[in-house]
Amino acid sequence: MSPARTHSQALFEAARALIPGGVNSPVRAFLGVGGEPRFIARAKGARITDVDGYTFIDYVCSWGPLILGHAHPRVVHAIQQAAARGTSYGAPTAGEVEIARRIVAALPSVEKVRLVSSGTEAVMSAVRLARAATGRDALVKFAGCYHGHADSLLVEAGSGLATLGIPGSPGVPEATARLTRSLPYNDLDSARRLFETEGSAIAAVVVEPVAGNMGVVPPAPGFLEGLRELTRASGALLIFDEVITGFRLGFGGAQALYGVRPDLTVLGKIIGGGLPIGAFGGRADLMAMIAPEGPVYQAGTLSGNPVAVAAGIETLRILERADYDLLDQRTSALVGRMKECADAAGVSTSWNRVGSMFTCFFTEGRVTDYASARRADAKRYAAFFHEMLKRRVYLAPSAFEAAFVSMAHEERDITQTVKAAAKSFQALAAPSAKP
Numbered sequence: 001m002s003p004a005r006t007h008s009q010a011l012f013e014a015a016r017a018l019i020p021g022g023v024n025s026p027v028r029a030f031l032g033v034g035g036e037p038r039f040i041a042r043a044k045g046a047r048i049t050d051v052d053g054y055t056f057i058d059y060v061c062s063w064g065p066l067i068l069g070h071a072h073p074r075v076v077h078a079i080q081q082a083a084a085r086g087t088s089y090g091a092p093t094a095g096e097v098e099i100a101r102r103i104v105a106a107l108p109s110v111e112k113v114r115l116v117s118s119g120t121e122a123v124m125s126a127v128r129l130a131r132a133a134t135g136r137d138a139l140v141k142f143a144g145c146y147h148g149h150a151d152s153l154l155v156e157a158g159s160g161l162a163t164l165g166i167p168g169s170p171g172v173p174e175a176t177a178r179l180t181r182s183l184p185y186n187d188l189d190s191a192r193r194l195f196e197t198e199g200s201a202i203a204a205v206v207v208e209p210v211a212g213n214m215g216v217v218p219p220a221p222g223f224l225e226g227l228r229e230l231t232r233a234s235g236a237l238l239i240f241d242e243v244i245t246g247f248r249l250g251f252g253g254a255q256a257l258y259g260v261r262p263d264l265t266v267l268g269k270i271i272g273g274g275l276p277i278g279a280f281g282g283r284a285d286l287m288a289m290i291a292p293e294g295p296v297y298q299a300g301t302l303s304g305n306p307v308a309v310a311a312g313i314e315t316l317r318i319l320e321r322a323d324y325d326l327l328d329q330r331t332s333a334l335v336g337r338m339k340e341c342a343d344a345a346g347v348s349t350s351w352n353r354v355g356s357m358f359t360c361f362f363t364e365g366r367v368t369d370y371a372s373a374r375r376a377d378a379k380r381y382a383a384f385f386h387e388m389l390k391r392r393v394y395l396a397p398s399a400f401e402a403a404f405v406s407m408a409h410e411e412r413d414i415t416q417t418v419k420a421a422a423k424s425f426q427a428l429a430a431p432s433a434k435p
């Protein structure tokens with residue numbers, strides 16, 4: 001007799017008939033790990049519960065926004081209060097001034113900021129601004145970095161595409177893709193060479209200051225500083241995509257951590273406290289080019305949405321006084337102990353961690369760029385993912401993603417995760433689990 005179908009399986013079948021692939025964002029479909037996605041009913045703190053009543057310790061955290069954990073009481077209260085006052089006006093609000101003030105105060109390079117509704121929209125707008133400001137068209141990005149799904153950035157764009165095994169996307173005009181040069185992450189020499197030959201055509205270099213979309217890859221010493229020098233010398237702009245790292249790697253994001261000031265910064269995720277938001281900001285002279293102050297058109301019906309802004313403000317208020325060091329230590333302990341479990345089981349792993357984001361790559365070598373990330377054994381990751389899921393730990397359903405630890409992850413969650421990891425690595429090492 002076949003086992004009874006779960007509610008998740010039934011929902012996934014219904015979803016596939018109505019929604020492409022059954023999901024509203026590809027990586028959710030579990031294609032990278034096999035099996036069916038869990039449909040989530042609710043979540044609280046560090047734990048999510050699926051429609052079948054199974055509760056998991058969550059290291060996806062909505063792919064980064066939930067640094068405070070799920071349904072933080074103060075954030076929920078702020079959302080409820082804001083929603084009761086009306087969900088959208090299409091007119092400016094005091095909240096937009098407050099969140100802008102907080103972002104400008106926190107991020108060293110940001111003097112003015114514009115809110116949008118997603119990270120994709122924010123990057124797209126920053127790129128348009130960079131092109132307008134420089135009068136140039138070419139764009140430099142790094143293989144394995146994901147900057148949302150705007151046409152000019154869907155070139156060697158990491159996680160989602162890597163999971164599906166596709167290099168780019170049909171539908172992106174070749175003429176658009178040709179304007180984007182993709183270089184190896186952490187390879188300053190190749191950037192230097194490109195600038196020598198094509199520097200005068202390059203509008204901007206866009207980079208994740210800590211890569212999070214090929215798994216976590218930290219910048220090599222001097223890499224970000226080198227990009228700063230190259231762009232400055234050639235009149236191109238440096239854009240930091242801090243959609244993941246903003247307010248995660250400390251209150252000043254990656255730019256404060258590494259002491260490098262980009263011209264433009266892109267934000268998303270945490271600044272909306274789990275509601276849809278994005279933002280781009282930077283030097284006042286550049287931001288003055290945005291409509292209606294300047295000619296670069298950019299707009300949005302729901303931009304600066306009062307409910308999202310309220311969630312964001314409350315999140316930033318809490319983070320302003322939060323103990324990022326403790327979060328860092330907790331993540332460091334978790335990664336250290338999980339690595340010990342892998343070593344004890346004789347499973348080869350390579351771990352990258354910056355602050356509260358980390359990835360376990362199933363490979364022996366160090367992972368420093370997209371090519372080395374791709375050498376990791378994605379099938380072993382898939383097996384590990386399912387072993388962990390069985391033990392009620394929910395990791396990202398793809399080998400090329402970051403795991404996120406939140407401030408709601410407590411010591412008992414870490415201990416439970418390490419226990420699950422010990423058994424999962426042992427299961428992987430068992431002869432029957434070997435390929």
Ligand code: PLP
Nearest residue numbers: 118119120146147148243244268
């Ligand atoms: N930039 C980075 C670094 C991201 O990780 C993402 C999404 O994961 C984006 C941009 C796009 O943001 P959104 O999914 O809100 O459009």
